């Protein structure tokens with residue numbers, strides 16, 4: 157899990173919200189709004205991946221007791237396909253690996269790039285939530301995926 161030269165990961169702050177919205181609006185059909193990002197930054201663990209001073213991707217996750225949840229991940233379109241999404245997901249898994257036994261997430265059934273990313277990191281399909289998301293034509297189902305952390309410590 158290494159980052160290419162010139163890239164750096166740092167904690168997100170409330171000052172990043174505008175750029176987080178900008179990144180997500182570019183790559184997601186129904187992006188989070190400012191309220192959702194603000195609440196997430198207060199309650200969850202949020203990171204921004206920068207190239208130089210410019211934010212190009214972000215990661216938001218949470219952990220309750222021994223269960224973690226990936227809440228949002230996005231890479232600016234001009235930086236996709238370069239391993240940044242995989243880096244962020246690996247970072248999340250590494251961050252929770254000492255204290256969590258599993259990581260859950262929800263993803264649109266039509267989001268093939270994200271599903272491929274998760275399947276490549278040992279996430280497995282464990283359920284569905286019918287009509288969970290707003291869709292272009294009506295509602296769209298969510299896949300629930302889980303990654304079991306290997307050799308979790310006793311807690």
Ligand SMILES: CC(C)(COP(=O)(O)OP(=O)(O)OC[C@H]1O[C@@H](n2cnc3c(N)ncnc32)[C@H](O)[C@@H]1OP(=O)(O)O)[C@@H](O)C(=O)NCCC(=O)NCCS
Nearest residue numbers: 183229230231236237238239240241242263269270272273
């Ligand atoms: C999903 C997302 C974060 C992937 O980021 P990325 O930096 O492009 O991904 P990477 O370059 O690290 O690729 C990692 C893996 O993801 C999968 N992947 C990424 N883009 C893909 C595409 N267009 N088609 C199919 N698989 C793709 C592949 O399995 C890839 O592994 P490989 O390179 O060995 O083939 C990015 O597409 C994105 O921001 N999407 C919009 C936001 C979103 O959908 N977030 C998820 C919400 S649940």
